[in-house]
Amino acid sequence: MSGLVLDARGxxxxxxxxxxxxxxxxxxxxxxxxxxMGLSGGGKTTxxxxxxxxxxxxxxxxxxxxVQLQPGSVPSAEVLRALRRKVGMVFQFHYxxxxxxxxxxxxxxxxxxxxxxxxxxxxxxxxxxxxxxxAARAHALPRELSGxxxxxxxxxxxxxxxxxxxxxxxxxxxxxxxxRDELGETLTRLxxxxxxxxxxxxxxxxxxxxxxxxxxxxxGRVVEQGIPSQVLTSPRHPATRQLLSQKKTPNAGASTxx
Amino acid sequence: MNxxxxxxxxxxxxxxxxxxLAATVAxxxxxxxxxxxxxxxxxxxSPYVEADPRDPTLVVGFDVDVxxxxxxxxxxxxRFVSVQFASIDASVKRGDFVIGMSGxxxxxxxxxxxxxxxxxYEFREVITVxxxxxxxxxxxxxxxxxxxxxxxGTIAYEILLKAQENLGxxxxxxxxxxxxxxxxxLGRLDxxxxxxxxxxxxxxxxxxxxxxxxxxxxxxxVGVLDRGNAALRxxxxxxxxxxxxxxxxxxxxxxxxxxxxxxxxLYARVRGTPTAAAGGGTDGTASEAAASYGGGxxxxxxxxxxxxxxxxxxxxxxxxxxxxxxxxxxxxxxxxASGRVYGGPVLRGVLTVYVELTRGxxxxxxxxxxxxxxxxxxxxPAFVAALLGLGLNYAAYESEIYRSALEAVPxxxxxxxxxxxxxxxxVFALVRGPQALRLALAPMTNDFVALLKxxxxxxxxxxxxxxxxxQIFAANLGSWVVPGALCAMxxxxxxxxxxxxxxxxxxxxxxxxx
Numbered sequence: 001m002s003g004l005v006l007d008a009r010g011x012x013x014x015x016x017x018x019x020x021x022x023x024x025x026x027x028x029x030x031x032x033x034x035x036x037m038g039l040s041g042g043g044k045t046t047x048x049x050x051x052x053x054x055x056x057x058x059x060x061x062x063x064x065x066x067v068q069l070q071p072g073s074v075p076s077a078e079v080l081r082a083l084r085r086k087v088g089m090v091f092q093f094h095y096x097x098x099x100x101x102x103x104x105x106x107x108x109x110x111x112x113x114x115x116x117x118x119x120x121x122x123x124x125x126x127x128x129x130x131x132x133x134x135a136a137r138a139h140a141l142p143r144e145l146s147g148x149x150x151x152x153x154x155x156x157x158x159x160x161x162x163x164x165x166x167x168x169x170x171x172x173x174x175x176x177x178x179x180r181d182e183l184g185e186t187l188t189r190l191x192x193x194x195x196x197x198x199x200x201x202x203x204x205x206x207x208x209x210x211x212x213x214x215x216x217x218x219x220g221r222v223v224e225q226g227i228p229s230q231v232l233t234s235p236r237h238p239a240t241r242q243l244l245s246q247k248k249t250p251n252a253g254a255s256t257x258x
Numbered sequence: 259m260n261x262x263x264x265x266x267x268x269x270x271x272x273x274x275x276x277x278x279l280a281a282t283v284a285x286x287x288x289x290x291x292x293x294x295x296x297x298x299x300x301x302x303x304s305p306y307v308e309a310d311p312r313d314p315t316l317v318v319g320f321d322v323d324v325x326x327x328x329x330x331x332x333x334x335x336x337r338f339v340s341v342q343f344a345s346i347d348a349s350v351k352r353g354d355f356v357i358g359m360s361g362x363x364x365x366x367x368x369x370x371x372x373x374x375x376x377x378x379y380e381f382r383e384v385i386t387v388x389x390x391x392x393x394x395x396x397x398x399x400x401x402x403x404x405x406x407x408x409x410x411g412t413i414a415y416e417i418l419l420k421a422q423e424n425l426g427x428x429x430x431x432x433x434x435x436x437x438x439x440x441x442x443x444l445g446r447l448d449x450x451x452x453x454x455x456x457x458x459x460x461x462x463x464x465x466x467x468x469x470x471x472x473x474x475x476x477x478x479x480v481g482v483l484d485r486g487n488a489a490l491r492x493x494x495x496x497x498x499x500x501x502x503x504x505x506x507x508x509x510x511x512x513x514x515x516x517x518x519x520x521x522x523x524l525y526a527r528v529r530g531t532p533t534a535a536a537g538g539g540t541d542g543t544a545s546e547a548a549a550s551y552g553g554g555x556x557x558x559x560x561x562x563x564x565x566x567x568x569x570x571x572x573x574x575x576x577x578x579x580x581x582x583x584x585x586x587x588x589x590x591x592x593x594x595a596s597g598r599v600y601g602g603p604v605l606r607g608v609l610t611v612y613v614e615l616t617r618g619x620x621x622x623x624x625x626x627x628x629x630x631x632x633x634x635x636x637x638x639p640a641f642v643a644a645l646l647g648l649g650l651n652y653a654a655y656e657s658e659i660y661r662s663a664l665e666a667v668p669x670x671x672x673x674x675x676x677x678x679x680x681x682x683x684x685v686f687a688l689v690r691g692p693q694a695l696r697l698a699l700a701p702m703t704n705d706f707v708a709l710l711k712x713x714x715x716x717x718x719x720x721x722x723x724x725x726x727x728x729q730i731f732a733a734n735l736g737s738w739v740v741p742g743a744l745c746a747m748x749x750x751x752x753x754x755x756x757x758x759x760x761x762x763x764x765x766x767x768x769x770x771x772x
Contacts (some may be wrong), residue, residue: 052677053676053677054673054676054677056370062489081679084676084677084678084679085679087677088673088678089677091670091673091674093670095668095670095671095673095674096674097671097674097689097693098671098693099689099692099693107678108678108688109678109679112680112684112688113678113679113680113684114679151758158677158678161678161679206688225490
């Protein structure tokens with residue numbers, strides 16, 4: 001097996017006559033924290049959904065830690081089952097199961113998918129929540145959690161099944177700056193233990209401080225990539241420049257680049 | 259301006275039309291001059307009152323002829339008012355018509371609450387059995403443990419209830435006089451006790467039946483009027499006496515083929531006695547059957563004491579039937595909804611047809627088809643047919659609730675579950691189903707309360723539940739006030755705790771699951 005956890009080549013995805021992805025090439029190595037940036041509508045979320053097997057793509061190849069996804073219709077149940085063990089996903093709006101407590105959300109898949117005994121699964125779920133700093137909220141319902149708490153419970157839920165690749169959609173959207181750094185440190189710890197992270201984000205502060213690499217998507221393609229300090233300070237592609245100028249304005253207000 | 263002016267007369271015409279129409283309706287007389295409004299149940303059928311096969315807006319029958327005879331003698335035109343048999347007493351008190359005549363039996367209860375005419379026909383209560391059983395079932399005493407059917411709210415039913423206590427038969431009440439005999443042929447009953455007129459009619463209709471010659475009881479048909487109409491009743495009594503003497507009654511009954519030797523004896527007795535005192539005492543010809551079986555008229559408190567146990571056990575049937583039907587409806591509803599959400603096009607099509615057919619036709623019709631229509635193929639016991647009918651009917655409504663609830667569960671919840679590796683079945687069982695059920699709980703509670711009340715419809719399948727028992731009670735008592743109040747109280751006593759239990763369950767389900 002190569003060092004690549006994610007290997008996407010020429011991934012194309014159409015919705016009707018519109019091409020949402022137009023040949024995405026992206027390789028991510030084990031233990032990398034890669035940030036996926038780009039304007040809204042650039043295809044970031046769609047790409048994550050294709051990698052997670054939530055959406056079928058039309059052309060190209062996708063391989064996740066040795067599991068090959070073919071273009072065409074939805075993957076077979078067998079491929080899907082293999083894929084689910086490789087990929088976890090944290091959604092932008094978390095999608096915690098509303099009728100279950102935080103800890104139940106976390107142990108659900110280990111018990112029902114991986115057949116871990118309930119007491120063991122609960123013990124590990126508690127440890128994960130503790131690791132994410134939300135152990136005190138273990139028995140709260142999702143609607144009783146703050147955005148940041150829900151975010152961390154959602155990460156714990158995704159980690160509970162121990163996927164080599166963790167996809168995150170706007171992980172810092174519901175966090176204040178202090179929480180954002182906490183999350184960054186947590187994610188860095190995860191990558192140090194060999195987990196690979198791919199996060200779609202608009203948050204260039206987060207990217208600058210915590211990502212190993214930044215990949216910029218525009219118009220359904222990867223247009224630029226490199227280490228954050230380089231890409232973010234001297235962007236080469238017009239789309240990256242436009243992105244940075246736009247994103248600075250609402251976020252930091254004071255420092256406008258134009 | 260011009261348009262407005264032109265508009266006004268048109269508006270005025272519309273108003274005039276409405277006022278005229280309202281006036282016509284308001285003037286619709288309970289006692290219009292020149293008319294005798296009389297009420298009967300055309301479902302009772304030949305030879306009493308039945309819709310004329312040649313013109314269904316007209317009725318024919320011996321009761322029609324007697325009513326016509328009375329109207330003629332009063333110098334007015336007869337005008338027929340259709341009414342349910344069980345409602346005739348209440349209707350005549352309301353003033354829907356002046357006199358009710360539809361094979362109405364002379365009973366002490368009627369005499370206590372209505373102005374009753376002299377009897378104009380004497381009938382015998384007779385037992386009809388399958389021809390094969392003619393030798394062994396000769397009298398009620400031979401029918402211990404057997405099911406014996408009759409028309410509800412009649413002297414015959416009172417006799418059967420007594421026999422249920424004394425002789426151990428099983429009394430089964432029907433809403434009409436046709437199905438007891440067809441069920442007898444089918445083997446759902448072992449005997450039928452009814453008026454000989456009905457028995458003879460059934461013998462002509464059904465094959466393989468035998469009517470025993472022995473008379474179980476004797477009763478009389480009378481006309482009923484409101485007590486306020488005692489004077490008119492006295493005039494009608496005079497008219498009937500004259501008709502007995504001049505042979506015109508005999509001619510009517512001969513025409514309908516039910517004249518026999520009992521009638522001249524009855525007429526001799528009637529003519530020999532004076533008109534009953536206003537207020538309806540007995541006039542010497544009061545039904546022997548009613549006198550010996552029905553007991554005297556009751557006051558309200560006696561009535562409550564006597565009927566409350568029967569009402570409570572009928573309420574028990576209502577609640578058991580409702581709970582079982584709801585359980586069936588919920589299970590079938592979940593299956594139908596899942597099939598419509600997850601199934602292939604063929605399954606979806608079939609289930610859609612089921613749901614639309616069930617929701618688009620009356621549950622009463624479905625019950626009839628299930629019990630009587632399918633009887634040639636499968637003979638469902640009444641309670642099972644009632645349970646299936648209500649359960650499958652409500653399943654259609656439940657399935658729509660679940661379907662919309664399933665579709666209301668956000669897609670993100672399902673995708674989150676799929677990404678975790680849950681199979682579609684697990685997504686349904688662990689995430690989608692439980693969330694949908696929470697959404698469905700309020701409308702489900704609503705349906706359960708509705709089902710509790712709709713369960714009264716199964717009385718058409720001879721299941722005596724709370725409403726039916728109340729009807730029987732009211733018919734015997736000649737008043738709806740006390741039975742109606744008791745019945746309402748019992749329904750509330752069942753539905754209020756149900757609603758409370760549902761609210762508790764809802765609260766519990768909103769709480770965390772671990």
